Amino acid sequence: MILYPAIDLKDGQAVRLVHGDMDQSTVFNDDPAAQARAFVDAGCEWLHLVDLNGAFAGEPVNAAPVEAILAACPVPTQLGGGIRDMATIERWLDRGLTRVILGTVAVENPDLVRQAARAFPNQVAVGLDARNGFVATKGWAHETDVNVTDLAKSFEDAGIAAIIYTDILRDGAMKGPNITATESLARAVDIPVIASGGVSSLADLEALKATGVISGAISGRALYDGAIDLTAALKSLSA
Template sequence: MILYPAIDLKDGACVRLYKGEMDQATVFNDDPAAQARAFVEAGCEWLHLVDLNGAFAGAPVNAGAVEAILAATDVPAQLGGGIRDLATIETWLEKGLARVILGTVAVRDPELVREAARLFPGKVAVGIDARDGMVAVEGWAETTDITATDLARRFEDAGVAAIIYTDIDRDGAMQGPNIEATAALAHAVSIPVIASGGVSSLDDLRALKASGAPLDGAISGRALYDGRISVPEAMKVLAG
């Protein structure tokens, strides 16, 4: 399993939200590129980036910070938030992103996801953010009547590289991931699933490993910033 350190971008800074609430943001670093370098120097082999403002605006907002991160590091990075058309996807991939994450548009325009996955094989992931099992969109501001599993299954044959599954009520809350729901989703589809939301300790990572689900990796944010999890120890657990 891969450790994906989360760099969530709001107003140009590296922050963490509490349960997805934009007005409950804690700034951890006002230099996202420096934070990205620190993660890479600690051993991380991937970066998980989110343009929080972009998720609400429906278009990239923190592009400058993302470009600075790409210039400062040499490991693959994936980005979600405000990516909702082919032109934006192509632009980001040309700038050096390894993978774009499509969330809201996966609900609003699933055919665009299919086309993007066909045009850019291996470079398109779907972000599924759920509240009580139901998919939320528009920066988590709106909850739909679609279950996470139903949405994931719509892309089974699309060539999607990964699904990033986030339990919103666990995100930033340091309460542990929703292992049952994450494992169930990973067993329900053949697309690789990345666990996100609530990973707050090495025991959480061990529990994800022990779930028996074919998980690709886990995303962690706040726990890495406040020292509850060290990158080397986390990578050792996930590799073991």
């Protein structure tokens, strides 16, 4: 199981939110590229980036720190937030991203997801962010009546690289991931599922791995706070 250290970008800084609330942000590093290098130096195999401002604006906002991270770090990197058209997808992949994450458009324009997945094999993931099993979009500000599992199943034949499932009510709260819901989703589809939201201890990571069906986990605040030692976690997950 792959551990993806998360760098959430707001106003050019690396921050973490609580429950996706932009008004509840904590700045952990005003140099996101330095933070990314620290994660890479600790041995991480991937980086997970989110343009928080972009998620609300509907277009990239934190391009400069993302590009600085790509220039500084030689590991595969995925990015979500404000990526809602083919031109933006193509531009980011041309700039060195390994994978783009499509969230809002997966609900509002699923044909774009399929088109992008065909055009860029293994480079398009879908981000499914949910409250109580239903997808939220536009930086989690808009709640829909779309069931997470139903939407995931609709992309079974699209050729997407992964689904990133975030339980919004767990995100940034350090209360543990929703293992039951994440495992249920992973068993319902053939697409690799990455867990996000609330991953706050080595025990959480080991429990996700123990399901045997979850392909990865994203953690942010726990790595910044020291609740998870990245080097130790990577060693445990590779065993």
